Amino acid sequence: MSHPPSAADMTARAREFLAAHDPAAMDRTEFLRACFDAGLAWVHYPEGLGGSGLPRELQRAVNEAFAAAGAPDNDPRRIGIGLGMAAPTILAFGTPEQRARWLRPLWTGEEVWCQLFSEPGAGSDLAAVATRAVRDGDGWVVNGQKVWTSMAHEARWGILVARTDPDVPKHRGLTYFACDMTDPGVEVRPLRQLTGEAEFNEVFLTDVRIPDAHRLGEVGDGWRVAQTTLMNERVAIGGGAAPRESGMIGVVARTWRERPEARTAALHDRLLGLWVTAEAARLTALRIGQQLAAGQPGPEGSAAKFAFASLSQELSGLELELLGEEGLRYDDWTMRRPDSVEFLGRGPGYRYLRAKGNSIEGGTSEILRNIIAERVLGLPGEIRVDKDVAWKDLPR
Amino acid sequence: MNADLLYGEDEDQLRAAVRELLADRAPWPAVLARTESADPYDLDLWRALAGDVGCAGLLVPEELGGAGATLREAAVVAEETGRAVAPVPFLGSAVTATALLLALPGTEEMLRELAEGRSTAALAVPFTTPPHAEFPGTVTADGDRLTGRITSVADALPADVLLVPAGGALYAVAGADTTRTPVTSLDMTRALCDIDLDGAPGRPLATGDAARDALARALSCGAAVLASEQLGLAERCLEITVEYVKGRYQFGRPVGSYQGLKHRLAELWVAITQARAVARYAASCAAGDDAETTADTAVAVAVAQAHCSVVAVRAAEECVQMHGGIGFTWEHPAHLYLKRAKSTALAHGTPGRHRTDLAALIDLAPA
Numbered sequence: 001m002s003h004p005p006s007a008a009d010m011t012a013r014a015r016e017f018l019a020a021h022d023p024a025a026m027d028r029t030e031f032l033r034a035c036f037d038a039g040l041a042w043v044h045y046p047e048g049l050g051g052s053g054l055p056r057e058l059q060r061a062v063n064e065a066f067a068a069a070g071a072p073d074n075d076p077r078r079i080g081i082g083l084g085m086a087a088p089t090i091l092a093f094g095t096p097e098q099r100a101r102w103l104r105p106l107w108t109g110e111e112v113w114c115q116l117f118s119e120p121g122a123g124s125d126l127a128a129v130a131t132r133a134v135r136d137g138d139g140w141v142v143n144g145q146k147v148w149t150s151m152a153h154e155a156r157w158g159i160l161v162a163r164t165d166p167d168v169p170k171h172r173g174l175t176y177f178a179c180d181m182t183d184p185g186v187e188v189r190p191l192r193q194l195t196g197e198a199e200f201n202e203v204f205l206t207d208v209r210i211p212d213a214h215r216l217g218e219v220g221d222g223w224r225v226a227q228t229t230l231m232n233e234r235v236a237i238g239g240g241a242a243p244r245e246s247g248m249i250g251v252v253a254r255t256w257r258e259r260p261e262a263r264t265a266a267l268h269d270r271l272l273g274l275w276v277t278a279e280a281a282r283l284t285a286l287r288i289g290q291q292l293a294a295g296q297p298g299p300e301g302s303a304a305k306f307a308f309a310s311l312s313q314e315l316s317g318l319e320l321e322l323l324g325e326e327g328l329r330y331d332d333w334t335m336r337r338p339d340s341v342e343f344l345g346r347g348p349g350y351r352y353l354r355a356k357g358n359s360i361e362g363g364t365s366e367i368l369r370n371i372i373a374e375r376v377l378g379l380p381g382e383i384r385v386d387k388d389v390a391w392k393d394l395p396r
Numbered sequence: 397m398n399a400d401l402l403y404g405e406d407e408d409q410l411r412a413a414v415r416e417l418l419a420d421r422a423p424w425p426a427v428l429a430r431t432e433s434a435d436p437y438d439l440d441l442w443r444a445l446a447g448d449v450g451c452a453g454l455l456v457p458e459e460l461g462g463a464g465a466t467l468r469e470a471a472v473v474a475e476e477t478g479r480a481v482a483p484v485p486f487l488g489s490a491v492t493a494t495a496l497l498l499a500l501p502g503t504e505e506m507l508r509e510l511a512e513g514r515s516t517a518a519l520a521v522p523f524t525t526p527p528h529a530e531f532p533g534t535v536t537a538d539g540d541r542l543t544g545r546i547t548s549v550a551d552a553l554p555a556d557v558l559l560v561p562a563g564g565a566l567y568a569v570a571g572a573d574t575t576r577t578p579v580t581s582l583d584m585t586r587a588l589c590d591i592d593l594d595g596a597p598g599r600p601l602a603t604g605d606a607a608r609d610a611l612a613r614a615l616s617c618g619a620a621v622l623a624s625e626q627l628g629l630a631e632r633c634l635e636i637t638v639e640y641v642k643g644r645y646q647f648g649r650p651v652g653s654y655q656g657l658k659h660r661l662a663e664l665w666v667a668i669t670q671a672r673a674v675a676r677y678a679a680s681c682a683a684g685d686d687a688e689t690t691a692d693t694a695v696a697v698a699v700a701q702a703h704c705s706v707v708a709v710r711a712a713e714e715c716v717q718m719h720g721g722i723g724f725t726w727e728h729p730a731h732l733y734l735k736r737a738k739s740t741a742l743a744h745g746t747p748g749r750h751r752t753d754l755a756a757l758i759d760l761a762p763a
Contacts, residue, residue, distance in 0.1 A: 257760070257761075263761075265763050268760070268762050268763055269751060272702075272752070272754055273702075275754070277670075279699050280670035284669055287401040287402070287672070287676065303666040306662075306666055307670065368662075369659040370655070372665055373662040376662075377658075378642070379642060379650075379653065379658045380650050380653035381653070382653075382655075
């Protein structure tokens with residue numbers, strides 16, 4: 001084809017696929033596999049890997065045609081880490097064998113992925129990770145501890161950053177792997193959060209064996225590979241165009257409309273101020289999408305996650321104040337292990353508490369300010385006392 | 397939603413032409429010097445903008461000698477006049493007054509003169525008037541003779557024609573038939589004046605609903621484009637501040653290496669990226685691109701004004717603060733930006749006023 005197809009072309013292609021694969025008459029997984037094999041899973045991916053090598057925005061026409069036909073989706077909330085972080089990294093750094101092995105079950109949801117990055121001693125300073133991977137024959141033996149690992153209890157695979165060379169400065173001694181979560185050396189323990197539930201886990205890795213064929217990128221190049229994952233994570237958390245009053249602002253605006261008795265002038269001005277900010281964030285996301293579609297990617301994407309965090313925190317705090325006495329009650333402190341990451345679900349108390357994580361997960365707001373200041377505005381970097389010191393000699 | 401929030405190629409070219417002319421003719425030392433001269437408006441510069449670049453007639457149809465462009469292009473010019481704090485009556489004459497005349501029949505000759513840069517016009521209402529204000533009542537009409545006082549009017553000092561609301565109708569009045577008293581203005585680069593009419597002859601333009609609708613349309617267009625002026629000003633403040641903190645050394649380090657400054661600048665940059673999205677959206681809606689976005693104009697303008705006013709003031713205040721001692725002096729342009737920014741936050745309604753207006757539009761009733 002000499003020029004890219006239009007949205008209407010894609011709709012026609014999706015309908016053609018649906019005519020040959022009736023979602024009502026097919027097993028869900030079989031349908032999703034067929035969709036992947038037809039190149040309609042993520043059209044911007046290469047042919048043979050679930051895509052058709054087309055502009056990303058053409059996916060929308062496919063999704064709309066599928067939704068209209070009542071076709072099942074791949075439950076993106078359950079496999080968000082795989083879709084948003086593991087997949088782009090596998091695509092960018094994986095060998096042909098790795099891409100062929102991992103991307104299809106990742107997209108269909110047959111294999112859930114988790115992220116083995118943060119450690120008790122390496123949060124914002126991710127490059128300081130202490131989990132060791134030691135070469136052993138044609139594989140590696142891994143020992144260490146990871147934290148803040150969403151969905152580890154459901155995951156088949158984990159993207160793992162581990163130290164392969166402690167004798168060089170911290171950024172240079174890292175390697176990136178896919179870790180089989182069914183290895184007997186992997187122990188997943190729920191990590192209960194301040195919400196009462198355990199969406200996250202601690203993961204203890206004891207003599208876990210990883211074949212060298214499961215390494216992503218070169219030995220010692222793990223930091224660069226991880227950057228791809230992290231950039232995609234921030235886009236996944238803050239990005240995406242949505243209708244007006246989507247998300248937290250919609251919840252709070254509804255509460256305001258339903259409870260005239262709770263209204264005060266001060267709360268009103270705060271609500272309207274946040275409504276304006278939410279609308280500004282929404283239009284900014286829309287503009288970022290238009291820039292991407294027009295082939296003019298800008299640095300604005302890095303602002304989206306940062307803006308999202310403070311907005312959801314302020315809104316969820318306002319919601320509790322609006323609710324008065326009801327704001328004093330919490331739905332349930334019972335320890336649970338949810339099967340998806342949920343910012344808006346459950347009650348207002350949960351929303352308030354869960355939002356506190358938004359400025360910590362996926363890069364703290366403080367680190368994001370540094371990134372914007374240094375990479376967008378070109379301001380001087382932080383003084384790095386650890387830059388030229390071998391990792392093993394760093395104070396800890 | 398169909399609003400295009402990007403800039404087109406024509407808009408990029410228009411921006412480049414305006415920026416080049418302003419850099420050449422209105423560098424900040426010249427702008428500062430003019431604020432203390434007898435002529436606060438630079439009408440030579442305005443004639444160049446009108447003639448060479450066609451800024452005066454952007455909104456005017458081609459058959460009347462204009463460019464037949466829309467508020468989207470006008471918003472791009474406003475970004476540039478905001479960046480340069482240029483002392484020209486672009487907003488008052490080429491946007492607000494022109495939008496009013498475009499909404500009324502029988503104004504072709506006036507529009508032609510405005511488009512050609514032969515005259516300028518101003519809407520004679522206080523600069524603080526928000527888009528949905530009550531019809532002004534400080535001037536009365538006795539037949540076609542107008543009497544009364546209008547205070548704090550922007551871009552009226554150099555205007556040949558004043559568009560005056562009086563007794564529920566709109567009139568065109570020759571500037572020379574009124575008494576205009578210059579106001580010592582907070583924004584030295586957009587001098588205001590008080591206007592006294594003492595039986596001044598007015599040419600009736602419209603009455604009743606037609607007058608009310610035209611006035612609301614003009615104020616809405618002015619407020620929408622003002623948001624882009626604020627965006628341009630904020631962006632310029634961020635640029636010169638970033639430049640300064642990179643080069644200013646204290647304690648052996650650039651002051652821009654301290655998180656106390658760089659984090660605030662990062663936050664300001666985030667707010668400006670949002671300001672660009674809301675300003676482009678407001679301009680697109682007010683431009684009348686399509687029915688869906690046109691219907692959203694009131695919300696879009698209120699959001700843009702509520703957001704961009706705050707961002708412009710914050711950018712200018714941070715510009716002063718982060719320049720330290722030099723930023724507090726007359727010899728540095730930061731004060732020109734601060735005065736323009738704070739004045740624009742009051743112009744066409746404060747952020748609080750726009751939030752209040754918004755409440756009714758989006759069904760979030762007050763207490």
